[in-house]
Amino acid sequence: MSENNHNHPNEENPEKFSDIKVSKAETYAAGIPAVLVSAQHILESMDAVRGFKALNQLNTFHGYDCPGCAWPDPDDERSPVAEYCENGAKAVAEEATTDLIWEDFFALHSVEQLSQLDDYHIGKSGRIARPMYLPENGTHYEPISWKNAFVKIAEKLNALESPDEAIFYTSGRTSNEAAFLYQLFIREYGTNNMADCNNMCHKGSAVALEDTLGIGKGSVTLEDLYEAEAIIIMGQNPGTNHPRMLSALKKARENDAMIIAVNPLKEAGLQNFGDPQSFKGMLGGTVEIATDYLQVKINGDMALMQAIAKFWFQFEAENPGQVLDHKFITEETHGFEEFKTHILAQDLEALSKQCGIPLSQIKAVADKLKFKNKIIICWAMGLTQHKNSVKTIKEAVNLILMKGSIGKPGAGTCPVRGHSNVQGDRTMGLYEKPEDWFLENLEKVYNFVPPKKYGYDVVDSINAMHKGEGKVFFGMGGNFLSATPDTKYTAEALRNCQLTVHVSTKLNRSHLVTGKEAIILPTYGRSDQDFQEGIQQFVSTENSMGVVQRSQGNLSPMSKHLLSEVAIVCHLAKEVFAGKTKVNWMSYHKNYDLIREDIEKVIPGFENYNERVRQDAGFYLPNTARKGTFPTDTSKANFSVSIADVPEVKENELLMMTIRSHDQFNTTIYGMNDRYRGIKDERRVIFMNENDIEKRGLKKLDVVDLYNFHDDKERVARKFLVIPYSIPEQCCATYFPETNVLVPIKSVADESNTPTSKSVIIEVRKSSE
Structure with missing residues (x-):
């Protein structure tokens, strides 16, 4: 492993303690405390006028999309008071802060010194106000012009022996427009090395859903949650990770839906919700969320679902034609008999032991569900980050198919994405394994031949950099080092690079563990106004339920030395290709409508993009599973057969x-x-x-x-x-x-x-x- 000559900044949070305070865990989420905390974070980051202006346009029809989670906004009425949650307010406070860090900050603090801070204090340093450069053997970042930054990056990229020696990463905050241009630049450069944060969260959902239903996205809309008879929430903590989901769950409960929480931890938001927008909530009242709480062992979810399935088969035998949807199974599915044979062969006591839920409790829940056929299963990383994750998600689909709970109101699959446009980035083509139709459309529109060789995902990228095969790292947003596994190994991989580049709003640990040289390119946040040649632009995003909507910031950027992500990609492409390009890059950053016109030519479902995205609630992308059709290899929805297994844990582990x-x-x-x-x-x-x-x-x-x-x-x-x-x-x-x-x-x-x-x-x- 090659070594640069920097001091070795700390790749981990320091091993030190604060003055910990421990109190009893809460049994409800949100309420008045959420309102007070939201206000506190905003006022600590900016003055009241700027804070009110920022929050007033958050998630409104003509405002900007929350930079936090990907939970959908209502299609019709939105709250006139606050169409956002506590964590949305915190995200805006971080992004719209008036605290800036300039070159004097970096002159006073070496990279080594900054790395001794914990991640909290690194992030609280402020917004990065101008491009910064860490030279080889340097100890401090120093200012660099945009032009010189692009020249340095282009020189490194163009000096590589192969485009596949470059690693490109994307976070879920990147807009559709920037993501489309980013993948276009990468493919014209000549590689499919497109690691993105989806590789670390919901890629398993996409793989499982494509195999079983023919589309790697969830099938439900927000309205479906209101109509469901039962909602099963697995491996997800909405009270912290998707707080606005609690409003939808509250509405579902008011419509008499069962809500079954499946989680190893007792989480406040899965127990009760204090709605701060209701009179009852303002007075401290709460609404029960989970009608049943199953505290499953970690990774015991598959065993639990197989036990429920076996009870349903037993109940069907007792109540022929009433528990399972045989018409749907016969006409729309494949592999049912193999699945049935497998489930009936399972031992219920063994499944109960494996998942950690008493058999009587599993049977009681299965019994409550036996006559319901409008069921939604929601899940997040509690299901997707295990060795058997794809099979576990397929098991969830099995339950849905047994009930015919898909392709109709109030039923279906609901993977809840963690970042605001992570689903949109994949739709825009940021994928290391591109499909043939996508590459063919790119070639037809742009008249160059995109690479077909599969590229690196996140884990592959880390391994390639560690072996010295990945030599330039370019990150479009995110905090790659702190988001990825095996921190010391990943740090070694990044240090092996000739150059690491990060497009960022704020300082993070990835800026401190670098290649031989490093560059930080500061960009606009969602809340920032984006003017190009005097005309304000907007971008668009896709939420967890496949709705594409516009996002237009309303705050004046705190520094004149920032560029939008779109402009960064366009200027970089101009410098890298030096006129040898098939794409009119510089036209795009002047007018984002032109980007959307080309997206429309390449990606199905975006017809009349510019017109439809200007509608108040945007538009839904086509979703075959939502319509009850399944373009799989069998042309039907596929049942799956999997062995329920969990990691073997010894007595001392x-x-x-x-x-x-x-x-x-x-x-x-x-x-x-x-x-x-x-x-x-x-x-x-x-x-x-x-x-x-x-x-x-x-x-x-x-x-x-x-x-x-x-x-x-x-x-x-x-x-x-x-x-x-x-x-x-x-x-x-x-x-x-x-x-x-x-x-x-x-x-x-x-x-x-x-x-x-x-x-x-x-x-x-x-x-x-």
């Missing part, structure tokens, strides 16, 4: 899953108060079952070290505080990115290659320090 705190979105740490779980002013904690604590001779707040030995390699995360919590035995939970160092680079999901961040086998040992 625990199965760890990484989670977010409530004061966090992905790798961005908003604050230090995970108030729903009762943890304040500390993130280096491990949530454990009390029996597991006692077996190890530990007690509350003991300091422990966490070890992983996957592939006979020792990985350690030091100095964590023990927190007794409601979680099944031999299971535990920790925050990321603090424990990403324990997630092995070689432990990935079958078929999707997603890191198994929810299935990490660890040992917990009392710290000797």
